[in-house]
Amino acid sequence: MLLAQQLTESADILEVANTGSFWNILTFVVFTPLVGALVLLAIPKANQQALKVVALGTTLVAAGLGVVILTQFDFGDASAKQLGANIGWIEVINSRYIVGIDGISLPLLMLTLLIMPLVVIYSWNHIPSPGNPKAFFALQMVLMTGMLGSFVALDLILFFVFFEVVLLPMYFLIGVWGGEQRQYASIKFFLYTLFGSALMLVAFLALYFLSDEVLTPSGNVMHSFDMTLLPALATGISAGAALWIFGGMFIGFGVKVPMFPFHTWLPDAHTQAPTVGSVILAAVLLKLGTYGFMRIAIPILPDAAKSWAPVIGILAVIGIIYGALCCLAQTDMKRLIAFSSVAHMGFTMLAISTLTDFGFNAALFGMVAHGLITGMLFFLAGSTKERYHTLEIKRLGGLLKQAPHMGWIMGLAVMASLGLPGLAGFWGEFPAILSAYDPAEGLNVALFRTLMVIAAVGTVLAAGYLLWLYQRVAFGTPSAEFENDPNIVDVTTTEWIAWTPLIVLIVVLGMVPGILFNVTNPAVGVALSAIGA
Amino acid sequence: METTAVEYVVFALCAVIVLAGAFGVIWFRNPVQAALSLVATLFGVAVLFLNMNAQFLAAVQVIVYTGAIVVLILFVIMLLGVDVEEDLEEEPLVGQRVIALVIAAGVAGLVVAGVTLGGADLVSGARSVTGSIVDDVSNIEQIGRLLFTEYVFALEITAVLLTIAVIAAVVMSRRPSEVEPLPAENASMEPPEPMEPEAEEVFD
Amino acid sequence: MNILAAVGVDNPPLDWHALAPELVLVGLLAVLLLVDAFGGERSRWAMPSLTGIGLLAALIPVATLAYDGVVRSMFDGAYVVDNYALLFKALFLIAGYVVVLLSTNYIAEGDYWEGEYYQLLVASLLGMTVMASARDLISVFLALELLSIPAYMLAAWRKRDLGSEEAGMKYYLMGVFASAILLYGMSLLYGMTGSTLLVDIAGAIEGTEVPALVALAVVLVVVGFAFKVSAVPFHTWAPDTYQGAPTPVTAFLAVGSKAAGFVALMTVVLIAFPTQPRIFEPLIWALAAVTMIVGNLIALRQTNLVRMLAYSGVAQAGYILAPLAVAGVSGASAAMAVEAVSTYLVIYAAMNLGAFAVVIAVARKTGSAEIDSYGGLFSYSPVLAVCMSVFLFSLAGIPPLAGWYGKLTIFLALIEPGTLAGYILAVIVGLASVIALFYYARVAKVMFVDPAPDGDTTPIRVPMSLAAALTITVAVTLVVGVLPQVLARVTGAETFLSIGG
Numbered sequence A: 001m002l003l004a005q006q007l008t009e010s011a012d013i014l015e016v017a018n019t020g021s022f023w024n025i026l027t028f029v030v031f032t033p034l035v036g037a038l039v040l041l042a043i044p045k046a047n048q049q050a051l052k053v054v055a056l057g058t059t060l061v062a063a064g065l066g067v068v069i070l071t072q073f074d075f076g077d078a079s080a081k082q083l084g085a086n087i088g089w090i091e092v093i094n095s096r097y098i099v100g101i102d103g104i105s106l107p108l109l110m111l112t113l114l115i116m117p118l119v120v121i122y123s124w125n126h127i128p129s130p131g132n133p134k135a136f137f138a139l140q141m142v143l144m145t146g147m148l149g150s151f152v153a154l155d156l157i158l159f160f161v162f163f164e165v166v167l168l169p170m171y172f173l174i175g176v177w178g179g180e181q182r183q184y185a186s187i188k189f190f191l192y193t194l195f196g197s198a199l200m201l202v203a204f205l206a207l208y209f210l211s212d213e214v215l216t217p218s219g220n221v222m223h224s225f226d227m228t229l230l231p232a233l234a235t236g237i238s239a240g241a242a243l244w245i246f247g248g249m250f251i252g253f254g255v256k257v258p259m260f261p262f263h264t265w266l267p268d269a270h271t272q273a274p275t276v277g278s279v280i281l282a283a284v285l286l287k288l289g290t291y292g293f294m295r296i297a298i299p300i301l302p303d304a305a306k307s308w309a310p311v312i313g314i315l316a317v318i319g320i321i322y323g324a325l326c327c328l329a330q331t332d333m334k335r336l337i338a339f340s341s342v343a344h345m346g347f348t349m350l351a352i353s354t355l356t357d358f359g360f361n362a363a364l365f366g367m368v369a370h371g372l373i374t375g376m377l378f379f380l381a382g383s384t385k386e387r388y389h390t391l392e393i394k395r396l397g398g399l400l401k402q403a404p405h406m407g408w409i410m411g412l413a414v415m416a417s418l419g420l421p422g423l424a425g426f427w428g429e430f431p432a433i434l435s436a437y438d439p440a441e442g443l444n445v446a447l448f449r450t451l452m453v454i455a456a457v458g459t460v461l462a463a464g465y466l467l468w469l470y471q472r473v474a475f476g477t478p479s480a481e482f483e484n485d486p487n488i489v490d491v492t493t494t495e496w497i498a499w500t501p502l503i504v505l506i507v508v509l510g511m512v513p514g515i516l517f518n519v520t521n522p523a524v525g526v527a528l529s530a531i532g533a
Numbered sequence B: 001m002e003t004t005a006v007e008y009v010v011f012a013l014c015a016v017i018v019l020a021g022a023f024g025v026i027w028f029r030n031p032v033q034a035a036l037s038l039v040a041t042l043f044g045v046a047v048l049f050l051n052m053n054a055q056f057l058a059a060v061q062v063i064v065y066t067g068a069i070v071v072l073i074l075f076v077i078m079l080l081g082v083d084v085e086e087d088l089e090e091e092p093l094v095g096q097r098v099i100a101l102v103i104a105a106g107v108a109g110l111v112v113a114g115v116t117l118g119g120a121d122l123v124s125g126a127r128s129v130t131g132s133i134v135d136d137v138s139n140i141e142q143i144g145r146l147l148f149t150e151y152v153f154a155l156e157i158t159a160v161l162l163t164i165a166v167i168a169a170v171v172m173s174r175r176p177s178e179v180e181p182l183p184a185e186n187a188s189m190e191p192p193e194p195m196e197p198e199a200e201e202v203f204d
Numbered sequence C: 001m002n003i004l005a006a007v008g009v010d011n012p013p014l015d016w017h018a019l020a021p022e023l024v025l026v027g028l029l030a031v032l033l034l035v036d037a038f039g040g041e042r043s044r045w046a047m048p049s050l051t052g053i054g055l056l057a058a059l060i061p062v063a064t065l066a067y068d069g070v071v072r073s074m075f076d077g078a079y080v081v082d083n084y085a086l087l088f089k090a091l092f093l094i095a096g097y098v099v100v101l102l103s104t105n106y107i108a109e110g111d112y113w114e115g116e117y118y119q120l121l122v123a124s125l126l127g128m129t130v131m132a133s134a135r136d137l138i139s140v141f142l143a144l145e146l147l148s149i150p151a152y153m154l155a156a157w158r159k160r161d162l163g164s165e166e167a168g169m170k171y172y173l174m175g176v177f178a179s180a181i182l183l184y185g186m187s188l189l190y191g192m193t194g195s196t197l198l199v200d201i202a203g204a205i206e207g208t209e210v211p212a213l214v215a216l217a218v219v220l221v222v223v224g225f226a227f228k229v230s231a232v233p234f235h236t237w238a239p240d241t242y243q244g245a246p247t248p249v250t251a252f253l254a255v256g257s258k259a260a261g262f263v264a265l266m267t268v269v270l271i272a273f274p275t276q277p278r279i280f281e282p283l284i285w286a287l288a289a290v291t292m293i294v295g296n297l298i299a300l301r302q303t304n305l306v307r308m309l310a311y312s313g314v315a316q317a318g319y320i321l322a323p324l325a326v327a328g329v330s331g332a333s334a335a336m337a338v339e340a341v342s343t344y345l346v347i348y349a350a351m352n353l354g355a356f357a358v359v360i361a362v363a364r365k366t367g368s369a370e371i372d373s374y375g376g377l378f379s380y381s382p383v384l385a386v387c388m389s390v391f392l393f394s395l396a397g398i399p400p401l402a403g404w405y406g407k408l409t410i411f412l413a414l415i416e417p418g419t420l421a422g423y424i425l426a427v428i429v430g431l432a433s434v435i436a437l438f439y440y441a442r443v444a445k446v447m448f449v450d451p452a453p454d455g456d457t458t459p460i461r462v463p464m465s466l467a468a469a470l471t472i473t474v475a476v477t478l479v480v481g482v483l484p485q486v487l488a489r490v491t492g493a494e495t496f497l498s499i500g501g
Helices: A025-042 A048-072 A105-123 A133-152 A156-165 A167-177 A182-210 A230-236 A239-256 A265-272 A275-300 A302-329 A333-353 A357-388 A404-417 A424-435 A445-474 A493-511 A514-527 B005-027 B031-051 B055-080 B096-121 B139-148 B152-173 C016-043 C046-068 C083-109 C114-133 C137-155 C162-193 C198-205 C211-228 C237-244 C247-272 C277-300 C305-326 C331-366 C382-396 C403-415 C420-448 C464-482 C493-499
Strands: A082-090 A095-101 A220-222 C072-074 C079-081
Touching (some): A025 A048, A025 A082, A048 A105, A095 A105, A095 A133, A095 A156, A105 A275, A105 A493, A133 A167, A156 A167, A156 A182, A156 C403, A167 A182, A167 C420, A182 A230, A182 A265, A265 A275, A265 A333, A275 A302, A275 A333, A275 A357, A302 A333, A302 A445, A333 A357, A333 A424, A333 A445, A357 A404, A357 A514, A404 A493, A424 A493, A493 A514, B096 C211, B152 C016, B152 C137, C016 C046, C016 C072, C046 C114, C083 C464, C114 C137, C114 C247, C137 C162, C137 C198, C137 C247, C211 C247, C247 C305, C247 C331, C331 C382, C331 C464, C382 C403, C403 C464
16 A cells, blocks of 8 residues: 555556446446345335336346347457446455456356346245245345346455355345245355355455555555456465465355365255245356356466366365265255255366366356256256145156146256256266366376266266156156145246246257357456466 | 662561551451551552652542541441451352462562563662652642643543542432332332333333 | 743643544533533433534534644643544544434433433543543543443443342443553553653663563553453453443443443554564454454353343454454554554444344333344334344444445454464454354344244334434445445544654
8 A cells, every 4th residue: 555656666567547437237237136126125015016026127127238238248359358347446455346247257147137037937926935025025136136246246355245245135035935944054054155255355365465566546556356457466476375365265165166075055055945045046156156266266376276276176076976976865856956066066166177268168158057957956846845845755756747847847957957968968067077188287187087087977876866856756656645636737827937948048058059158268268368278 | 869778678668568458458357457457558658659759649648548548448347337247258150269369370470570570670779760759849849730731631531530420429329219219019129130121111 | 810820830732623522522511410400300301412412513623623634732742633533533422422312212211310321421422532532641541431430330320220230330340450450551651661651651662671571561451451342351241231231321331432442452552562562462362362252152152132242242342353463563564453443443333333222122112132032023123123134244244234344454454464373363253253143143033033922013113313323323334334435544544653653
């Protein structure tokens, strides 16, 4: 925090300029849900229809802005941070309101904008006990602002704030509208994530103080939180310090992913959360962790990333195998899907740990695909629970007979999840495994090839538990207790509306993966430029 | 100004008296005897002040502490009755005596270490760096000057402090019933409640 | 004409503008005394309004002084009015105003003497404003006594309640004990250096030949203040006092009194002892670490909300102490520590006063502060439940509520020096915050999920003054959380430290 004139002799100092204004398209899309939440608070509790309409309207407006973003986004220059702004926020620590999107964040932003309207539509007739749609939707809107903000923020502190904003609404969604064990699950989720983010914040601040300074628009020479500048500013950090800083971020993001030893909150949270909570959690929240690795940890500290890569790779593969084995042991459908998330995110992390273009592309595709597919599976689990009032696999059966459409949709989602070629899941899983064959320069090839083989075994296990699940739930005849249950109906209209976009995207991305890879590839190259891959 | 032999002797004598008095305060079971031991301590301190040429402080020490405060203490003791025996063997907190001993030993150790490790610089017998005792101006005048120049603000704050202390003392001694008689059922002493009585009870 | 001149003494130069906030408070005290004495029962209703107006009036000179921006120093530097002092004066006055708002209905509806209550409150606030400017041992000590003595009495204000009497008694005994320790340390400092001015003391003990005695003095002074700010292991009075005292007084003690203790600690440590980091750093480091861990762990087990807030306040004291543990590394780290402590105290005041405001509002209906009695609050008084959640999660440091920025400044101050001790303490702060979240979230869970314990779901009627207090505190908590820039740079750490030499 020295004045400029005191350091004028260092001519090569980076200069930061104010660009753009606060009122840009990204600001609008991020804060639209927050405005929606405020409108919801103003509507009386009794007027349920108005509440639902406002919630849906808000998400649709945001999604509409998302379409505008798609038209404005320069796909020819997907590696650049676009459509954003860079203006002052907390000037005393030079933390700035920096937003922008590139090929890495665009798909995740779009995923969020897609999932949220579907979630609201699904909730139309499925407000879980104890009701109160006003609070239910308002929390979802705040959650949405947090998620969108995390994907557009390019300042570490701004990112941290949005990253944490997500916690409270999710805590309440699980804690109030969840299953029997909701208290335990919600507080576990909260504590694990907060533990991770506390260490992450310490790492951010250490990075801030150890990296080089920049010249701010107001003429001060200060450290910077700017993610786009830090890769250049952080080159002077000693290797030992960088390892520790990366370690702090590793725990922060690793808890969120979740990676193997930190994963225990996930099955509980997923199982106890209301359906829409599970969907949001699986589709978007987990991606915040992997996104953090790709956007922050690895580009800024590439050398430390190389040292950590074997650890990440090994833990990822442990996650794959461990998740799959746990799936085989589950008796509860939702819990099984939750553990399958651990395994799938393991593939994503394995791809990230290779530190290659190919791996990062695979990871991004895997994130989007996992969001669509697992989101779909959780929707299905929720609807199953609604009909059968249980998710115990051994009591279910004959779904194809009782609700044929739903049975087929589940078949599709299961096939996509196990990585059947032609569906979206394949392009997340297969390239991820393949990427480990040829990791970035300097990484232990033998180790990564071993990991590749083990991960491939994981896909077999995945096929095993998913097919086993499908067989037990959809095939056969309904058990006696549900045979003539009038509750068990086929897919309802709201469900059709909520599910169709997901089904379409799963198929389209499976057939034409290029539409996504073309966006991510240039941006990934920039993120990894320091690795030299 | 060198310290004379007489001053050494006076200091040693007074130090013994001060310590003996302090020891007596905690040693005597009878509160009157304890209070009288306190007088010995305070007198010893007064003489120490004299020894350091601070006559005014010595006088204030005798008048205020011995003359007023100890007399007040004795009044209270006499009014409450000397015969009331407290069970000193009882330990409200488990192991409090042991802990107290440890802490006391620790503090004593700190003080002793502070003084002995400080070495010759401290107990050289030289005047304090303060050096404010000037022989040609009287003690009282020096204090008066300081109080009304450098420390005038502190003096005024002390005035406010004393005023508010008087108010606090008056409040403490007033009986609540003289102000607002409470309903009969609340008048009896109740076990402590975590919160205030029902706020709905409006008194006017 | 001038008596002093007649005896050959120079009239001490007085800057009336700089003294104006204190003078307004003294005037207010006099007005309250007179109105109470001559108005009697008929004037009871006017007391809170008069006090509130008086406190706001005292803010005017604070504002003009801040606008003026000149550092004013009187009595050879014993009394300094700079941005640092003005920030805290403003904080104390506004906090005092909020406490008046909290007290209005509570005191009027209970069995209390209103006149004396507000007089004591104003006197205590006067002590705090003096503390903000005090730069020598005598002013510091007098300010400490002036703010404490009325507070002892206020804690025992519910005279027929044994709990309240216990509260006052414990607070008094521990406070006097702490004063004695502090005074012992101060007398050693004076004996060694021959000056009561903090700046002179710093100069005199620099490179001193008697480090053992200096160490003893520093330890005694820090421990004396540690009682005041309820740092472990000197915290034992706090929970009983907080629980037993009338709730508005508890809020006052938890915010005003504690902040004043920190101001005094910070002033003395950073101005008188900056050359002695080897002594105060390890001591404060250990105090901070133990305070936040023990405070949080005990808070986990509380079933009474006020008691829980008391222990959480102990833990928060640990966070606030933490930056001072690395303040001696360099001038920059001292400045960051001052900024962190000041920022945190301001934010802490808003969120803690707000939490107590909700406690008072809810107790109007339930008559209880047990956590269980908050069951179903969201269903019958959603606004209060949401306000409480805002304060609790702000205390836990969750963005975008103000508490996160306070934590951030503490992390910044801890990490800036780049020392191992700083990093370890930062990690401890992080872990302690995670523990803390557990009990804050439990209260939220009770309010939002559990049913009302007695099935009584009539909404709570919140009186105007409480509503005003809630509005102020919620607004500060949200605005500072989203736009922390409003708080930045108001602390004037640089001038504060440069005055200190």
